[in-house]
Amino acid sequence: MRVFVLALGSGGDFYPLLASAIGLAARGHTVTVLAGDWHEPSVRAAGLDFHPVLSSEEFARIGPMAQSLATPGGTWVAFFQHGVMPTVAPVYDYVAARVEPGNTLLVAPVQGIGLRLIEERFGVPLVTLLLQPRVHDWDQTNDEATRRFDAMYGPLINRHRRRYGLPPLGRSFKGWMVDTARMVGLFPAWFLSPQVDLPNQGRLSDFVLFDPAPAQATPPQLDAFLARHDAPLVFTYGTANRAVAEFFAAAAQACGELGRAAVFLTPHRHLLPDPLPPHVLQLDYVPLAALLPYSECLIHHGGIGTCAQALRAGIAQVIVPGAFDQYSNAVRVEALGVGKALAPHLLNAASLAGVLRGALDDPAVAARCRAVAARFAPGDGVEQCCEAILELAGRMPERR
Structure with a gap:
């Protein structure tokens, strides 16, 4: 046809x-x-x-x-x-x-x-x-x-x-x-x-997930970063969202408070804190399927495809929803026991760090993430x- x-x-x-x-x-x-x-x-x-x-x-x-x-x-x-x-x-x-x-x-x-x-x-x-x-x-x-x-x-x-x-x-x-x-x-x-x-x-x-060819998977600077920092946190706020300054400012401060390395995925480098801390790597784009298996938590806007990538990778997620279906996806993620949600009007470094502690330190969340990931088949x-x-x-x- x-x-x-x-x-x-x-x-x-x-x-x-x-x-x-x-x-x-x-x-x-x-x-x-x-x-x-x-x-x-x-x-x-x-x-x-x-x-x-x-x-x-x-x-x-x-x-x-x-x-x-x-x-x-x-x-x-x-x-x-x-x-x-x-x-x-x-x-x-x-x-x-x-x-x-x-x-x-x-x-x-x-x-x-x-x-x-x-x-x-x-x-x-x-x-x-x-x-x-x-x-x-x-x-x-x-x-x-x-x-x-x-x-x-x-x-x-x-x-x-x-x-x-x-x-x-x-x-x-x-x-x-x-x-x-x-x-x-x-x-x-x-x-x-x-x-x-x-x-x-x-x-x-x-879930219908698109994964680019392995040859396109990870740039050299990411490979070097992962060699120095085990299981970083990954932050992204959607490919079309330009209102990211507040999100990434809170993320940089929260990572410093937690002592965690992080990867910031956004093409809008000019909206990020300058300079970025040495434990934070900014990249315009990396396929999540190539990065999440080596990460511990995905912090994002709640888009359905991003949620699904974290579910498949078996890692916790924190959702700061902003529009469309993102609020309902955050509810579903919490109901599955695989992550936490943070209302956007409550977003700041302290609140984000607190929610991250809840997602990262709860063994029940890790167990549920593994159980949900087992439901996926390539x-x-x-x-x-x-x-x-x-x-x-x-x-x-x-x-x-």
């Missing part, structure tokens, strides 16, 4: 979709990845066709807008404004010129609006990949937040629908985006709490995801 995979968002959103695209290509399908232009090198390196549907300049506007809105829901508004809506026409126009009914498969995250319009217009199957277990949020169509969301974006979608010869929506825009019958959740059932997160009639896979997530995609596409249930 000809497969079009839409991969929106930052690294945590993009890489599971890329891993799924690679898995589908390995099964003999012709795959094109539609994504932001900054992801082209990763897609080309995987040997896949690529088409840009969003510029890095547009995506960069999300951060300032989210900060100006200064509400939890503001991050979603900013993401849709600058990370989703600008992709609708480029995605639709590119795929519409290449669609082959009966031989085309569409794969997208929940917010893959351009491909959802293609599905409706041409009758080709679209399988939705749910990156985070938050289905119940999308199923709520009568709350005030949903009404505001519909009022903001419903008219914009209807303009696209009119352009593409489709009737106006007769239902909630937020509800229209989600087809739970053809949905694959990229997380295992044991990660879910409460069970209302389970997709209705959809499928679940193990490659299972991608294989299960691809099987579910092809099964659901072949079943072709009617849209509700």
Whole structure:
């Protein structure tokens, strides 16, 4: 089949979709990845066709807008404004010129609006990949937040629908985006709490994790650092988050208080304390799969992919959530007994050091980390995801 995979968002959103695209290509399908232009090198390196549907300049506007809105829901508004809506026409126009009914498969995250319009217009199957277990949020169509969301974006979608010869929506825009019958959740059932997160009639896979080739694993300066410092702490606050100064300032002070070495993963070196202590190494990026097995704890923002990497590595984690699903992921990590959470408004060196002591000094946390890591098997997530995609596409249930 000809497969079009839409991969929106930052690294945590993009890489599971890329891993799924690679898995589908390995099964003999012709795959094109539609994504932001900054992801082209990763897609080309995987040997896949690529088409840009969003510029890095547009995506960069999300951060300032989210900060100006200064509400939890503001991050979603900013993401849709600058990370989703600008992709609708480029995605639709590119795929519409290449669609082959009966031989085309569409794969997208929940917010893959351009491909959802293609599905409706041409009758080709679209399988939705749910990156985070938050289905119940999308199923709520009568709350005030949903009404505001519909009022903001419903008219914009209807303009696209009119352009593409489709009737106006007769239902909630937020509800229209989600087809739970053809949905694959990229997380295992044991990660879910409460069970209302389970997709209705959809499928679940193990976590879908993308690991670069071993040759790309660790730079020389990291190897030298690990030779001097055993089991460092690892701090990261997401690939797209530029509001990191407070996080890393607290991290540097907390590591000094605890007497621990640390690796800071962020491309925003200018936002870090200057100079950094000698027991702290800053790197723009290192694959977590290459670093975490040699570390003792991961301190991060709570993105689902970052959580999963720590779970697989069998190390403790401390989450300082900031937006989207990160708060619920922090709750799940604490419920599993594999880490601790720290509210962002409580973040400072003393509070971070205290939470770290609780995660590092509790033998029950270490035991739970080992038990959870034992549930992972190499490659299972991608294989299960691809099987579910092809099964659901072949079943072709009617849209509700």
